[in-house]
Amino acid sequence: MDKIRTDVLEMLSVVPDGSSIAVGGFGLTGAPIMLCDALCELDKRDLHIVANNAGIDPTGVGRLAQEGRLRKFTGSFPSNKNFFALFHEGRVELELVPQGTLAERMRAAGAGIPAFYTPTGAGTDLATGNYPARYDADGNVVQWLEPKDVRVFNGRPCVLETALECDFALVKAHRADRLGNLAFRLGSRNFNVPAAMAGKVTFVEAQSIVEPGAIEPDAVHLPGVFVQHVVQSTGGWVGTPTAPGAD
Amino acid sequence: MSGSGRIGWTRSELAARAAADVPDAAYVNLGIGIPMMIPSRLPEGREVWFHTENGILGLGGVPEPDQIDLDVQNAGKEYATIVVGASTFDSSLSFAIVRGGHLDIAVLGGMQVTPSGDLANWTAPGRTPGVGGAMDLVTGAKQVWVLLEHADRSGRSKFMRRCSLPLTGARCVTRIYSNLGVFEPAGSHFDCLEIAAGIDEETVRELTDADVSFARLGAGTVA
16 A cells, blocks of 8 residues: 655646635645645645635635635635635635634544534524625625524523535644654644545645654554545745744 | 723733732633733733643743744734743644643733623724634633723723623623723623723723722732
């Protein structure tokens, strides 16, 4: 078994326009920037991106958003001005989801759980459907979020959330072996694990590719069974981070 | 935020005042904004475990330039540090910690709060919506503290009878720290527990769009 690929463009050329793609990372930490760049180079369009952020910088998912390659974004923090402008011009659909619900919907997809109840968001506009999902070109709302079913457990209202299965996933790992076993570093694991679980086919860019066994069994954060393709990452972390701290 | 009309505590003082109330051995989540200033203002000798939604339990303060690690950021996507004994995990487990009731306190920023403990902090007209983990946090944490400016730059109070902005959560807030003092939602009114230096009761009343009681003023809040 060898999941290592040498050409990132060739690897991702199998992704059709219109695909749904789960993307790991929180901001730019753990974001598969090289894989997102490759989708841009390949001129992929009409993508449904499932990720926590729509990208703060024009990097990673932010670049896909800025170049207008999204037909839909599902996530918790679409704090990208360019994306937001496209949303209000009716050029992209937004499914706004609380962050923990997003992670669990992605995990559920890979765990064989079609739906689950959670108290998060119950009674809010995101659960009642009182938030726009799509505008027309004149800025009128033409579609709202779908209202969620509510059921009371232990006296507490909970909303029904469905699994977020995606055609593909893009993941950034610290270390990977040819079997697809992955290890992440510190805060970069974040959405990479749920994304890999959500994707039917998962592509990984790895900071380093190591021999099987080099990642000790107890140190494997994501078993290779969730991973189909691994490519060597050529870049590190190239974003412009927020300067440290507080005034 | 420190415009010319600013009164009461500075943002730094506000964060330090909240930090003083964080009990020893607490597990605490910090939201974006003023809450992020808490770790570096914690009283000496207090062992508090800071959780950040992006998958770290054991978040430290702001790093020195030579300590910056690209893989360690807080929920506001600022560089952070981790302390000895920290653990890291994925977002799904991170929100199991949040939703599962394992956090003692969630400290959040706010746009509007009410006497019944409602909180609005995820969207406002003309702003990009950022729900993030706020709805999970107000659902799961044992206590929800809100740190915010008492009024906005044009003097409109953020302490209201009813939120005009979409709710993050209803009846979830347990404690509020503003530049004017320390408050608790008490159902029909806000209880003022402490007033910032240089501020009087009249100013608090004027800048609060709901009833305020001073009957519990001085009720010990420092842990």
